[in-house]
Amino acid sequence: MFQSNRCLNCHWLNGAGAARGLDLSAIGSRLNATDLLVALNDPSADVAPEYWTWQATTKAGTTLRGQRLNEDTFSLQIIDQTGHLRSVAKADLRSQSLDHRSPMPSFREKLTDAQRNDLVAYLSTLQGAAQ
Numbered sequence: 001m002f003q004s005n006r007c008l009n010c011h012w013l014n015g016a017g018a019a020r021g022l023d024l025s026a027i028g029s030r031l032n033a034t035d036l037l038v039a040l041n042d043p044s045a046d047v048a049p050e051y052w053t054w055q056a057t058t059k060a061g062t063t064l065r066g067q068r069l070n071e072d073t074f075s076l077q078i079i080d081q082t083g084h085l086r087s088v089a090k091a092d093l094r095s096q097s098l099d100h101r102s103p104m105p106s107f108r109e110k111l112t113d114a115q116r117n118d119l120v121a122y123l124s125t126l127q128g129a130a131q
């Protein structure tokens with residue numbers, strides 16, 4: 001279930017997965033079954049600011065999207081949607097905004113109730129024990 005739904009494209013679990021991802025290795029010790037269900041069905045319900053998507057239009061008309069890492073007086077550092085680190089000169093931007101929705105897709109329609117229950121049961125077992 002975990003593999004087939006590409007969770008590891010974005011998450012990190014017991015030493016495997018996406019390096020930029022949120023670590024799920026101990027998710028079962030932080031979230032109860034109800035919270036896990038909400039996280040799967042409605043990821044945008046509660047999104048920490050570091051996961052907001054930054055988007056901007058450059059003066060040349062290009063659209064940029066990504067996770068904002070850092071910012072100084074003249075530039076912004078972002079991870080773009082292909083996972084590459086980029087530095088963007090603020091002087092080149094026409095506009096920018098933050099999208100507060102989660103980059104994680106909702107699994108409400110993607111899984112059957114039984115699959116979702118299995119997944120929640122599995123996530124509950126992840127207590128961050130030995131790798």
Ligand code: HEC
Pocket residue numbers: 001002005006007008009010011022024027031036039040043044046047048051102103104105107119123
């Ligand atoms: C496109 C990337 C992506 C995919 C695919 C994805 N996630 Fe997520 N997930 C995120 C991001 C980013 C967050 C943090 C923002 C948020 O709370 O929605 C998150 C949050 C979560 C949380 C809540 C974590 C917390 O600390 O509150 C859980 C649980 C979770 N994901 C499980 C899964 C599972 C299980 C799958 C596969 C069925 C999955 N995710 C697929 C990106 C993704």
